Amino acid sequence: AEPLRKFVPTTRTQQKKGQKTIITLTDDELKAFNQRKQFLTTDMVLRLPNNRFPFKVQTDASDEGIGAVLLQIYPEGNRPIAYLSKKFTQAQRKWSPMEQECYAFICSLDKWHNYLSGIKFIWETDHKALTQLNQKAQVNKRCERWRLKIVEYDFKVKHIPGLTNTMPDYLSRSPVDEAEEDPDEVSLLISKSTQTDFLDINNHSSIVTAVQTRAMKLRNRSLNDKNDTTILSSDTLNKENRTIPISIEQFIQAQQNDNYAKKILNNIKNYKHYIINDNLLMRRTNPPVPYVPQGEIRKTILNIYHDTAANGAHFGRDKTMYKIKQRYFWPSMYKDIDNYVKSCILCAQFNPRRQKTPGTLKPIQPPDGVW
Template structure:
């Protein structure tokens, strides 16, 4: 936005204030005066929590939707990881960002009238609440979060630049800010109708054992400690979480019955998909929410 003004003051650049410079100047003024500003918390409105973690720190923003349809921040949090926290894997650092945010804003987030929507750029965390196997640390975190009414929603990293700026330095990329106006309720209703996520998850879970091409991978994950080094190397990108099989962070969809074609139909018929052609539908399935699905045998 400010590039024409920067170019204007470069060394030996001729001074010429034209339409382009005036539009940049006016655009900066509008962005500064009209951007969503801090608001006071309203207990009657839903809360939105955006979180992110880098290798060294965490960042989060607590917001509420105001009358203009935009999310307005209520507060910001940015903290460095301390001691053993610095050695956590990325999954646990992202989860710790959520834990610290709830503790920091507990006066707002305890006993809320509406579920708190937590946005994270780590897809696996969306199923973390449903996991049945924990280590001691995860069990403690589960107990802490049990006192809050919330849902975790995956938000691709490209769309979560605000908390990312609090957890690590900005790369100063010349990218325009994304429109933050909330989608109207009818659109969310359409998504709920065409994307029955829990039902789809159950179908994928129950079909994993039936796909013969995944049999060796599942056996490896059940007896990982006894596997040969060559097997560990071959299957190092696979992991089981919340009873789902992931490959490099993407859910593996078994080649059983009509499961894969049903998934393609969901993406093709969705009101938000625009009824694309064959190739675009396949690309959309792979690109949706940051490479969400990986089809076996395809």
């Protein structure tokens, strides 16, 4: 086989060692050189942020990743301030297009929070379904969670054709930054309706629970059987259930004072998910559990099953939810439990960190590109 160089035409710059070559540019080469100078001195160069001009965010998503551009609207046109280009994880590739497009905007806000927080700006996207993101609740649960996360920002959503969304489109098709899992960080919410003080439950003589044992014989009975839910005294309870210092009569009285419970009690035939057992409103589950009215009872239940050493031991959201839903029900219990656990000071202070601790400081390598 002949060497490859025999089939490659030599160039005018290929000379022997030590010889100098005078380079003469052709018209095409000179045109390309001038274009390069133009690119380096016009729109393609990043501008420094200037608060006198409004900001604009353009985003897009593809099968590979997301792209975004932070722009400012100058009198002579849009000028780029920063770029974002990130790959998708394997899980994120399976998201719906709406979720991927929304995720691009969420990442943009996380990266450019210092520029966009506290000011009005425009978000331009070619996904028309997201134009109502900041106007109404979303059916998609992931997008709804993100919508609640970005309520602090003041922005207007504008739909643009995909043909004009070129910069984010290119950045999304050739992503640069490595993929990251969505941290699912929701602002710490302290619910005044659920956070309570610590209750002392060492005195079991006054404790009467409302509701269910978890004996297997009760699980196998019919939902409509009146024996499904028994009025239990402290003598018939095991130690696990001796937790709620509320009598059955107090429970029934609290339900009768609750507007939502009264509505169901007066129209029980219209609510197929509820039954009445000895004047106690129950949720039709297997086994049935009582409806917990608003007020101090919910606070007490949350405190007992999360804070107390006897029953709660400061377990996380899922374990606390599992223990409570075995015995009680109210419509917003998942949200209340989630907020209660997140607002627990002891959990925040003593739970171990799941992330790797920061390492020592190292020199920052200069980026290869503008983003």
